[in-house]
Amino acid sequence: MADAVEIVVVASAFGVNAVRADGHLKWAQGAKRAGAAGFEVRRELFASDADADPQRLRALGAALADLGLWSVFSTPASLYAADGQLDTDALRVALDQAAALGARFVKLQLGGFAGEAHGAAIVAHVASGSGTTGGVQPRLVVENGQLAQGGSPAQFVGLFDALAREGHAGVLGMTFDTGNWAWLDVAPLPLAPQLAPYVEYIHCKTTTGEGARRFASAPAEDDAPLRALLDRLPRDVPRGIEFPFDPSRIDADAARYVSWLARV
Numbered sequence: 001m002a003d004a005v006e007i008v009v010v011a012s013a014f015g016v017n018a019v020r021a022d023g024h025l026k027w028a029q030g031a032k033r034a035g036a037a038g039f040e041v042r043r044e045l046f047a048s049d050a051d052a053d054p055q056r057l058r059a060l061g062a063a064l065a066d067l068g069l070w071s072v073f074s075t076p077a078s079l080y081a082a083d084g085q086l087d088t089d090a091l092r093v094a095l096d097q098a099a100a101l102g103a104r105f106v107k108l109q110l111g112g113f114a115g116e117a118h119g120a121a122i123v124a125h126v127a128s129g130s131g132t133t134g135g136v137q138p139r140l141v142v143e144n145g146q147l148a149q150g151g152s153p154a155q156f157v158g159l160f161d162a163l164a165r166e167g168h169a170g171v172l173g174m175t176f177d178t179g180n181w182a183w184l185d186v187a188p189l190p191l192a193p194q195l196a197p198y199v200e201y202i203h204c205k206t207t208t209g210e211g212a213r214r215f216a217s218a219p220a221e222d223d224a225p226l227r228a229l230l231d232r233l234p235r236d237v238p239r240g241i242e243f244p245f246d247p248s249r250i251d252a253d254a255a256r257y258v259s260w261l262a263r264v
Contacts, residue, residue, distance in 0.1 A: 005238065007035070007238070010240050011041060013245050035258045042074050054096070073097060073107070077093070087111065091125050117162035119163045141200055142173075144175075151184050153195075175202070178205060179207045183214060199237060204243070206225075217244070
């Protein structure tokens with residue numbers, strides 16, 4: 001039998017409004033009860049900018065560690081601006097905030113990458129001191145988003161090819177979101193083998209609806225397309241639950257899905 005996979009619960013799985021109202025720590029406790037190994041902190045779910053203060057992030061990180069959870073720090077900021085230039089300010093802020101939290105991963109959107117990887121600049125920012133807080137060096141990953149800019153397969157293939165040509169392969173990895181491709185009508189299964197070498201974290205969800213009325217949803221336990229997709233992606237990387245739990249039975253739902261996704 002294959003080893004179980006580490007499962008992360010993304011804060012938003014507990015409900016966007018609930019996390020904003022109650023704070024991340026309450027729901028991290030729910031993730032721990034469910035048997036998760038990690039918890040994804042979402043910058044956009046902070047109640048105010050004060051929650052991003054380094055002292056508060058360090059306190060949250062210490063509380064997560066006390067629970068026995070490691071963390072992911074996710075920000076809606078993009079690595080590349082709309083004009084295709086590396087957004088060094090966004091990268092610096094994200095790295096610093098993730099370092100204060102003590103996160104294992106710091107996740108950004110890809111944004112407007114247009115062919116030039118800026119690998120040396122990324123290396124410089126990653127190595128320039130961010131991540132030294134508490135002796136933790138967050139691993140930089142970029143996620144396929146729901147918009148054409150920052151969500152197209154060609155951008156991700158182009159990014160990793162360009163980094164390799166520059167001699168900076170490995171400076172960052174990918175968060176492969178199984179559901180976000182649906183917003184762009186992209187079939188993820190053919191992409192998986194091509195992107196698998198760069199995938200270090202997987203966001204797991206399916207979708208319901210169409211167009212602007214498309215929503216993240218929980219996969220069925222016999223979801224053959226998701227199983228086939230996970231079979232083509234690395235098994236030795238963490239999987240994040242990024243679909244909503246049933247609010248009428250949150251604890252039971254969370255525990256069931258953590259157990260199921262670890263074994264799929």
